[in-house]
Amino acid sequence: xxxxxxxxxxxxxxxxxxxxxxxxxxxxxxxxxxxxxxxxxxxxxxxxxxxxxxxxxxxxxxxxxxxxxxxxxxxxxxxxxxxxxxxxxxxxxxxxxxxxxxxxxxxxxxxxxxxxxxxxxxxxxxxxxxxxxxxxxxxxxxxxxxxxxxxxxxxxxxxxxxxxxxxxxxxxxxxxxxxxxxxxxxxxxxxxxxxxxxxxxxxxxxxxxxxxxxxxxxxxxxxxxxxxxxxxxxxxxxxxxxxxxxxxxxxxxxxxxxxxxxxxxxxxxxxxxxxxxxxxxxxxxxxxxxxxxxxxxxxxxxxxxxxxxxxxxxxxxxxxxxxxxxxxxxxxxxxxxxxxxxxxxxxxxxxxxxxxxxxxxxxxxxxxxxxxxxxxxxxxxxxxxxxxxxxxxxxxxxxxxxxxxxxxxxxxxxxxxxxxxxxxxxxxxxxxxxxxxxxxxxxxxxxxxxxxxxxxxxxxxxxxxxxxxxxxxxxxxxxxxxxxxxxxxxxxx
Numbered sequence: 185x186x187x188x189x190x191x192x193x194x195x196x197x198x199x200x201x202x203x204x205x206x207x208x209x210x211x212x213x214x215x216x217x218x219x220x221x222x223x224x225x226x227x228x229x230x231x232x233x234x235x236x237x238x239x240x241x242x243x244x245x246x247x248x249x250x251x252x253x254x255x256x257x258x259x260x261x262x263x264x265x266x267x268x269x270x271x272x273x274x275x276x277x278x279x280x281x282x283x284x285x286x287x288x289x290x291x292x293x294x295x296x297x298x299x300x301x302x303x304x305x306x307x308x309x310x311x312x313x314x315x316x317x318x319x320x321x322x323x324x325x326x327x328x329x330x331x332x333x334x335x336x337x338x339x340x341x342x343x344x345x346x347x348x349x350x351x352x353x354x355x356x357x358x359x360x361x362x363x364x365x366x367x368x369x370x371x372x373x374x375x376x377x378x379x380x381x382x383x384x385x386x387x388x389x390x391x392x393x394x395x396x397x398x399x400x401x402x403x404x405x406x407x408x409x410x411x412x413x414x415x416x417x418x419x420x421x422x423x424x425x426x427x428x429x430x431x432x433x434x435x436x437x438x439x440x441x442x443x444x445x446x447x448x449x450x451x452x453x454x455x456x457x458x459x460x461x462x463x464x465x466x467x468x469x470x471x472x473x474x475x476x477x478x479x480x481x482x483x484x485x486x487x488x489x490x491x492x493x494x495x496x497x498x499x500x501x502x503x504x505x506x507x508x509x510x511x512x513x514x515x516x517x518x519x520x521x522x523x524x525x526x527x528x529x530x531x532x533x534x535x536x537x538x539x540x541x542x543x544x545x546x547x548x549x550x551x552x553x554x555x556x557x558x559x560x561x562x563x564x565x566x567x568x569x570x571x572x573x574x575x576x577x578x579x580x581x582x583x584x585x586x587x588x589x590x591x592x593x594x595x596x597x598x599x600x601x602x603x604x605x606x607x608x609x610x611x612x613x614x615x616x617x618x619x620x621x622x623x624x625x626x627x628x629x630x631x632x633x634x635x636x637x638x639x640x641x642x643x644x645x646x647x648x649x650x651x652x653x654x655x656x657x658x659x660x661x662x663x664x665x666x667x668x669x670x671x672x673x674x675x676x677x
Contacts (some may be wrong), residue, residue, distance in 0.1 A: 387464030
């Protein structure tokens, strides 16, 4: 077994160029770019780099939002993104070395702004440059999504200029952890086999994943109320995250809020099983998968992506895909083989498959599966290991599957060694128990006196394999025979 199994399934990301195009098309970043191009000597900003109130109508008009009641708020948000990502550069009036006749004083402490260096990088840089700027924009939007709604922020600012969070009843770290957890769950649902894939996830299910304990049967009324509160919280947050291109979101039907308000309990939203889409549906976009993975990597998590092993050695490949889902393992292996000649690839895979460590059986199983994708040019390399005890069995399987001639019959010791090795690999893979049962039953049915020969096999996993056969074999007499053989194997060792 590989010492460190990945904590998440591998994700299949789109090419950087395609993701960069998606980033440039994100509505919020598009607005930020337009404002950055608009910025100039007459653009007045406050002490924090924000547009002064007098500038907001012009900014909203530039963005085509003059008739939107929230147009100025959207313009302010886009400007903040432009500043935080370096698309706009703010000039502090204190740094002004101009003449004493400058009229900056007319605007008090207001500074000015101009297009920043990253504006040219965004439009003329590499896809990686674009994605790096987009990640900075995501950081700003994430902070907005976890910030509290405050009518009068100035009332909460103390004499030292800091915000009194206790008065606000807001836990910044807790809010950020909650949203990170939600995005992590959404990511896991998206990349897991059997999950919704690119389909949307109902908001109630996502909220419940953060609130309902795993071992809880029927949720209590208190827990259901917490789920309702989480839904309303997430509804606001996903509305904020959607314009940066992280998610595609169909919000909660506002009619539900009216119904809940009429019943006097806004947090207890009535549930309609007939139409779950009314409660919000969300999915990560391809760009969102990239963004959430980038945040996870920054947090130190192991977050594999299909294709990242293409330039690694065969041992890294085989250990890396050891616990990948079958489709992802095949895609990763196909990419690895694409840059190699068949004979050289086969030799490298076979050499990496050797070993007596606990992870070796699964490594050999994946090597065999990888070799199944290699063309007939690899035959000389495969024939070189026919006499190798660890590799001779899988070499014969490969040759037989291709109808090769002159395949030497394996010695009996190799047959039983391969049987033990194969079961050990499947045990480590933790695959479908029924498939493993069928494998065990087929092996014992095809070899008379299997257990009498198997306990003598000089393989590190012999006793463990026989123990497992004793637990899993559907035939009780055979299961008992397997347990006896396991005892003999341990006694011999």
